[in-house]
Amino acid sequence: MKYEVFTNPFGKTYKIVCNRLLFFAFCLCQASAFSQELTVRVDRPGAAIPSTMWGIFFEDINMAADGGLYAELVKNRSFEFNTPLMGWKEHRTSPGDGSILVLNRSEENPANPRFIRISHFTDGAYGLSNEGFRGMGIKKDEVYHFSVWTRMHQGTDISLKLELVAPDGKKIATARLKPAGGEGWQKDTVSMAAGATEPKAQLYLWIEGQGSIDMDMVSLFPQHTWKERPGGLRADLVQLLADMKPGFVRFPGGCIVEGRDLSNRYQWKNTVGKVEDRKLIINRWNTEFAHRLTPDYFQSFGLGFFEYFQLAEDIGAEPLPILNCGMACQFNTAEVVPADELGPYIQDALDLIEFANGPVSGKWGGLRAAMGHPEPFHLKMMGVGNEQWGPQYVERYTIFTKAIKDKYPDIRLVNSVGPNPDGDLFNFLNDTLRKLHADILDEHYYRQPDWFLQNAGRYDHYDRSGPKIFAGEYAAQSNAVVSPQNKNTWQCALSEAAYMTGLERNADVVQMASYAPLFAHVDGWQWTPDLIWFDNLRSYGTPDYYVQKLFSTNKGSVVVPLSLAGAPLEGQSGLYGSATMDNATGELVLKLVNTTDKPVSPSIKVEGVKKLPARAVQRESIQVALDKTNSLDEPMAVSPKKEDVPFKKGNVVSPVLQPYSVSVVRIAIH
């Protein structure tokens, strides 16, 4: 047997069997004696598929927020990074031509203390450039809005010459801005159109004239954002999310909720209100992995809780915020807040419900209205802690639950059962939280593909009257968890599809599921695999993305039994499947996954309807080699193809399921 030994940066050593071999071995031993006669009972509706069944997990990891979804192009726009001029560079003709001073007014403005003072008293050239997030993605003919907060000193007569410059020195956009002057801070703006497309442009800001000028919040946004909102989100990335029709959006993570230590935890109140008042902090993934250091990774919170709620609303998903419960990441410092000091943490949770749902006459509802959304966001659920474990979590879970339920009994709480789907940490929380009648348990599994195949029946025997399950973070790992070698291969996505049939079949218990993590910048990632990859201009969905999308856009309304000799189809001869009825269209929706290297043509007898109507059977399927992936250059290499298929005889449907394929088959019933 071939083993690889891998130590993850959280300090855990894994001895793994080369998973390709395991996967094939598993598929082969499944390939014996398969009768291929399946039955589906459309007259036996089971569990309703919750609207939240398939959702998305957003975490600010891999430059998902700044440098990603948040369309700001200037990095370190308010000089608050630990190194105040990180991302910025001075340019001058000769040494005396201008200078820069970083000032810190922390008493006057604790949320945004730093600004720069530029002095220029010669005729020589002086300016600054900003490198953006691994460059700035600029598109030909697109309009870019520049803005800056300025303050002028007496006797100053300064203009700013702005340039967007390609790496070869070519200027692709220019503009001039004459700050209005004055000794109080004010925002100046100017727009410029780009003459060329460039993924790695930089912004130059030349000082013309003489005097001293203070600057803060130097910003550049494309005009075209999602819903054309000024200072908004990258439209192509939101579109990929919207196309999935997700049932919920979990935000903002992930370990980012916890922080490496408590001082570094996510505090939603620092992420709402005016962007210039949102206090920047370091991103906890900045130094997490020695092999993937990203020293310039911070959180400006331009994408904050208001924007997350708005995003969820825009794409028709339920918001699911996850809040810190007084525990820092247990893979890092594992700091906890003493139980008698949890007050502010609990207050944050209660106030968040007010921010989302409360009347505009209240403090938090009023802030929501001031930010442009007087209507409530209809928050119905909330996570208490991220991936916590141990008795210390139970203690904090109990205090939080009481406080939240006393005031808001209808809010459903999502609770951690730890980082693994089995083992001591899982068993302890699973047993304890079940006894405490938790609402929803959040299970995480980052495992190899064969684990997903072997566990497709995981929920068949779960307690039907216990807590509901949120498969909150999962992804098949082609190598090992947190290995930088992991790839988003079709083999991984195929195994997830097989597993997801088991989630769907058990929709009475499993009410939510999301792949994790969601986004990764190709030049700025820490964690792989991820659902969607992007550079500064382009983006693509992985094979896993197309599997998620297939399931989510073919959800159906109610589970119906699909069986082989009376048993659920969960790996017999390498075949997996589930079935739902779509009440809106009157169609039976089959999800069928062939994990073997041979085509299979099962006979599926549709029972419970007299005669199938003459309408065509439709199929959307993905079939490619196991090692196939998508890329920026080949974004759709692994993606579904649609076809009408003539494989119906009487009430028997016999689709040919190609080797290593996922098929969604829609059969008109009514």
Ligand code: AHR
């Ligand atoms: O998704 C990446 C990380 O995996 C999340 O932050 C954490 O919850 C889990 O350990």
